[in-house]
Amino acid sequence: MKPAKPMEKMTHPTRSLLKFITCGSVDDGKSTLIGHMLYDAKLIYADQEQTLLLDSRLGSREGRMDYSLLLDGLTAEREQGITIDVAYRYFTTQERSFIVADTPGHEQYTRNMAVGASFADLAVILVDVTQGILTQTKRHLRISALMGIRHFVVAVNKMDLIAYDHHRFEAIKNDFLSLASAYEVKTLQIIPVSATEGDNVTTRSLNTGWYQGLPLLPYLEQVEVTREALDAGFILPVQRVSRPNHAFRGFQGQIASGRVSVGDTLISLPGRESARVKSLLVTDRTVELATTGQPVTVQLDRDVDISRGCLLVQNPDLNVADLFTATLLWMDDTELIPGRSYLLKLGTRVLPATVMTIKHQIDMTSGRQIPAGKLFKNEMALCDISLSENMVFDEFKHNRTLGSFILMDRLTNMTSACGTIDHPLRRSTNVIWQKTDVTREVRAAQKNQKPLTLWFTGLSGSGKSTLANEVEKRLLAMGRHTMLLDGDNVRHGLNKNLGFTEVDRVENIRRIAEVARLMNDAGLIAITSFISPYERDRGNAREIIGDSYMEIHVSTPLEECEKRDVKGLYQKARNGQIPNFTGISSPYEEPLSPDISIDTTHISIEEATDLLMQQISRYLSPL
């Protein structure tokens, strides 16, 4: 193997970088094509070549050189002979530096293909000439376009198998052109190749005299993919605020678009305060001017309330809203159900968000609109998304950084979906609710919490009302939405007509349970504080309230309660002045399996509340 010419490679340290992906169906030969390109261009290291020869001997091709082994890195992949995850390869020619993301073709790994596409500026799509354009090809084109790719190369592969037939190539070319007409495509080149034989990979093939264009590698070396300048002006999503001392306060981030100079007036969003740029750092260098893509630290001439997630901009006419329509690609094993709450990350901002409506699913192959109530892994749909607060965003076609986002599952922390923003929506002018779907989940999501009923049970004087009250205060301080139901606000109104007979007691508890359930439906955390002495009644309440029911047994023993006798009730009961008094003349059935149990005999109210909150916190959804 001849060494490349290293000295010349070193003379272009400012050479441009092209990031591209390769995609195609399972047997289209992507890995082979890239492997062959690296091999032909002498871009692989000698010991990698040795490994390749060694692996080929062990591999499936019976000793013939298998170029795909250069790329398929994971053992599982080699055993199965398919590519399951994105593999990144790096090479440099005299013209350009390249990063190629080799992406999986198989449908079940679509999300991994999206990962590769989100990283790239150009897609090389392989089409097997003996198969023509397959559903996978259409799918890959759609995902590439969704993720923002505007430059395409179609490598029509396996030309050797059809004796380099020009007409069959032309037929596929026309098919692809009509397919691509539905997308925003800035450059497109369709090249006849053979990945195994090397035709039109790095050098022009003598077998395809009818093809006038450049071979693959020379084409990639010269294609221009610069994104055109944006009119949006300067935008800096603030990553962090640097305050090493009192004298310095710098806003750090990577410039998403435009440029900025010392002395420029910038506006903060969403705060809309303006200030001038006092000093500017690009990494550790003091500069007068900084431009798109550079990591900067901006100091302003006055104090402005800015934290991570805010933006510094020149033009304040960006959307600041809490509702938009977006195209989503679902990537989670757990399906999307409208109304469920997720965390949305856009730029450097993370906030709770709810997918309100699936307007329609988009068929990956045909682009057809399909009605859908749920969205499953690797499916795509147009959705309305509601945010818990206003956020600055833009349409993806105008600004990649402010127009793209991910959704994260709040329980599993999985990256569940990625999306691109189509347009903002105004709450007042948009009927956004699907059918009657202001569901319990949606109401809860709006309050950013999981509804619960904290059902306190225990003897009179056990401390349940005091604790219920303290717990509500704590929850309120945490920003939760709560409602306390106790003797005072229930007995005097809703249950005014009930007495203390057993029948009335049962009805009392039933009504309280129903009210608690309604409050849970409203998205609230309901706290109830009643003796509720019978296991059967508590079981009934559990049934009415469902999964949100959490039983808290305040298990302070009778002797202690009677000793406290705050209201003098035990004394009266002992004297026979109160009939059916729980613990004295009426039984208290100890809960069989309470979620939490607490005895207040030896601890202070504060300690008891701390203990309770520790337990309760485990059931609260994260904010």
Added chain:
Amino acid sequence: MKTLSHLDQLEAEAIYIIREVAAECEKPVMLYSIGKDSSVMLHLALKAFYPEKPPFPLLHIDTTWKFKEMIRFRDRKAVELGIELLVHTNQEGVQKGINPFDHGSAYTDIMKTEALKAGLQHHGFTAAFGGGRRDEEKSRAKERIFSFRNSAHAWDPRNQRPELWQLFNTRLNKGESLRVFPLSNWTEKDIWQYIQREKIEIVPLYFAKERPVVIREGNLIMVDDHRFKLRPGEEIQMKKVRFRTLGCYPLTGGLESNADTLQAIIDETLATLTSERTSRVIDRESAASMERRKREGYF
């Protein structure tokens, strides 16, 4: 719109990643191996937070078998830069006399992999920067920039979270921790060019010099101290050698070279068509060895 050069793009990407971790992760640490990649990563961290110091400490997993010059370099750098340096060693392994001469791959497992896990656990770090690059080795080529480890610090290559645009999801489940590789997209050549451009100081072992070495299984192993066990027939010779990667001296092969300046190293590196991991002895075991090690928690 002027596009940034290749190196500027890589620098910007790495700084963005480092700042994201500092902003979102609870308790980050930067693993510092004293090698050239670590030196570049540390330099990027200094630039990312300037004029502030990086808001996280450095952690070095010391097997006690590193080159002496590496340790001197490490201690001097930490003082010069004013950054907190934590050093963790598997003391149990030291007491049991685990060493690279007698214990082969068990040595790497015990003194590196286990020590790393224990070091991270001991300090409760939730995210650790590593200097790994995707061009080093095939299984690494498929790893995400933000890579999750379960409570046993193991990597599940089949179930990686999708990573889209620059929107990194740093949220951890109970027991999980993060490995973050800001240099994922750098190549060996990029590293050298950047060291040259930024005038980053690196351990002198990278430069060719007369050094005492033994030829063992085709590798030039430097005799760095008296613990080196000579095998029958082996003799110590003085050769002008340099190292492409640095690690434990008995496991690090040098190469004969006259390159004693950065430019000479770069010229020589690019003329040599062998990938750098050849000089790490463990990689020779099998093509799948690195993937196995990573699944088990090797960085």
